[in-house]
Amino acid sequence: MEPEDKDRPAEIRRDASGERLFLQLIDTLPKVSVQGYDKDRRVIYWNKSSVDIYGYQKEEAIGRKLEDLIIPAEMAPDVIRLHKDWIEKGISIPSSELLLKHKDGRPVPVFSSHVMLKENTSSPEMFCIDVDLSEQYAAREELKFLATTDSLTGLPNRRYLVAELARVIYRQRENNGQFAVLFIDLDMFKEVNDTLGHTWGDKLLIAVSERLRSGLHSSNIIARFGGDEFVLVMPEITSADEATALADQLLELFRERFSFDSENVYITSSIGISLYPRDGEEAETLLKHADAAMYFAKESGRNRRHLFTDEISRKLKAQREISTRLHQSLGNGEFELVYQPQFDMTSQSVTACEALLRWRPQDPSLAVSPDIFIPIAERSDLIILLGDWVLEQACAQVSAWKQAGFNIRVDINVSGKQLEQADFFEILESYRARYGLSPQDLGIELTEHVLIKSNDRMLNGLRGQRDKGVEISIDDFGTGYSSLNYLKIFPITNLKIDRSFVVEAPENELDGALLEAIVTVGHRLKFNIVVEGIETDRQAQFCKALAIDYAQGYWYSKPLSATEVVRFFEQASDHPAPDHR
Structure with a gap:
């Protein structure tokens, strides 16, 4: 006890002792800064944690104003007002999280x-x-970074992009400005990925990201949208020419090869461009329209850019209308399967039929051909519903023919989205069982593109079906990637060569040589060779001379209704390979 305390009453001495203990306690609190300020907001108390947290020694802080020490400049007017309101009006300052300022300027x-x-x-x-929330804040920022950053490339991800787009839209709406969205898709990336492997594919994506980032102005926003797709936002433009000029600059970036150790990879890109507000005023609309323009660029030959246009808009509107009518027609039973016979070129007998989907709406003027409505259905889950319908109808028809004494295999086309369904093979098995069919009664046709995108689960499922006796064909072979490496991997039994290789083969030496080469390789790999689109006797004879196994086309038969198929079988048994042009 200090000497001068001896003459104080006991209550006062206890109060003074308690205050010293309290001050000692708060002075040593870890990570808790306690500061005292007088009515003019000048520092009258500064504990040790305040030194640690804000960087000012006690001697530096005492006597200085709050707003001159730890309050960021933009917050100072509000802090002064709040303090004044508390003193003059008794309105206390609510507790909250704040971002204050260290002596060195950091938050x-x-x-x-x-x-x-x-x-x-x-x-x-x-x-x-x-x-002090520094540790929690750092952890929160790390989580935010992980949530908004693509882990492979380090670029902002789709989630960040959508949020940033919303901010750009708000800003340009307020300023009556405009900006551009560029949707970038790597051409033939899947082929590179499958040929060199996923490790090289990842290296390529990282290298592309670095090249895009280094070749762009810092004001532009570049994000990995997913897979081999990137989106760039130009947050402020004065004309469409600025966007197309940047797109041309991006295309130029891809002209230089990407080098990885001993591998050199060349890759191009297709770019679609949408403009705010001309092509949309919402993030989802702008992305959709830029994506549509990108597909238009890709369909036009790849390695180019394309602005979203009224033509693309009309095309999208027409596709939406067709999609709506397709849904309605499926519920109204307005689809039909027709069957195109496939001939054994040795015995000239019918060995199978390909089931082909036809749209028969009540108003025939609304109908479009399969090459139009199938791609539209494939852009949504409608293709799964149509695929299930085709599968059941084909099974029912094969069963009916078998009961009538006609044993004929029917091949159905299976889309990528169908194959991606986890229960596709279970559904296939259940339909075969329901209609009493064997694996040999129903074949599967898949495009190269679908097979290339297949994962191990899908390929293993196809192997299981092949081992049971299901005929599995690559349809339209030669129009896709046509890599011999794929033929080694895919669990297939038949190659169906696209008609484009047959049309000029008898007259064109190069086409004939290509067709012969495909047939030779296919036979060496122990595949049956099926040629589609034979329309003349000369084409038929040319294919027969190459020892092609099976043929299909209008020279032999057009696609037939189920009733016409029965009559055709009966005629074919008496007159092999009739001319049904």
Whole structure:
């Protein structure tokens, strides 16, 4: 006890002792800054944690104003007003998370509470209790980074892009400005990925990301949208020419090869461009329209850019209308299967039929051909519903023919989305069982593109079906990637060569040589060779001379209804390979 305390009453001595203990306690609190301020907001108390958290020594802080120490400049007017309102009007300052300022200028995240002592006196004192949130803030920022950053490339991800697009839209709407969205898709990336492997594919994506990032102005926003797709946002433009000029610059970036150790990879890109507000005023619309323009660029030959146009808009509108009518027609039973016979070129007998889907709406003027409505259906889950319908109808028809004494295999086309369904093979098995069919009664046709996109589960499922006796064909072979490496991997039994290889083969030496080469390789790999689209006797004879196994086309038969198929079988048994042109 200090000497001067001896003459004080016991209550006062206890109060003074308690105050010293309290001050000692708050002075040593870890990660809790306690500061005291007088009515003019000058520092009257500064504990040790305040030194650690804000960087000012006690001697530096005492006597200085709050707003000159730890308050960022943009917050100062509000802090002064709030302090004044508390002193003059008794309105306390609510507790909240704040981003204050360290001596060196860096932000300091804290949870701040406030207490007013000696309130309603001439010398009120405000104490601030700030809990250091630096560790929590760092962890939160790390989580935010992980949530908004693509882990492979380090670019912002789709989630960040959508949020940033919303901010750009808000800003340009306020300023009556415009900006551009560029949708970038790598051409033939899947082929590179499958040929060199996923490790090289990942290296290529990283290299593309770095090249895009280094070749762009810092004001532009570049994000990995997913897979081999990237989106770039030009947050402010004055004309469409600026966007197309940047797109041309991006295309130029891809002209230089990508080098990885001993591998050199050349790859191009297709770019679609949408403009705000001309092509949309919502993030989803702008992305959709840029994506549509990108597909238009890809369909036009790849390695080019294309602006979203009224033509594309009309095309999208027409596709939406067709999609709506397709849904309605499926519910109204307005589809039909027709069957095109496939001939054994040795025995000239019918060995199978390909089931082909036809749309028969009540108003025939609304109908479009399969090459139009099938791609539209494939862009949505409608293709799965149509695929299930085709599968059941084909099974029912094969069963009916078998009961009538006609044993004929029917091959159905299976889309990528069908094959992606986890229960596709279970559905296939269940339909075969329901209609009493064997694996040999129903064949599967898949395009190269579908097979290339197949994962191990799908390929293993196809192997299981092949091993049971299901005929599995690559349809339209030669129009896709046509890699011999794929033929080694895919669980197939037949190659169906596209008609484009047959049309000029008898007259054109190069086409004939290509067709012969495909047949030779296919036979060496122990595949049956099926040629589609034979329309003349000369084409038929040419294919027969190459020892092609099976033929299909209008020279032999057009696609037939189920009733016509029975008559055709009966005629074919008496007159092999009839001319049904």
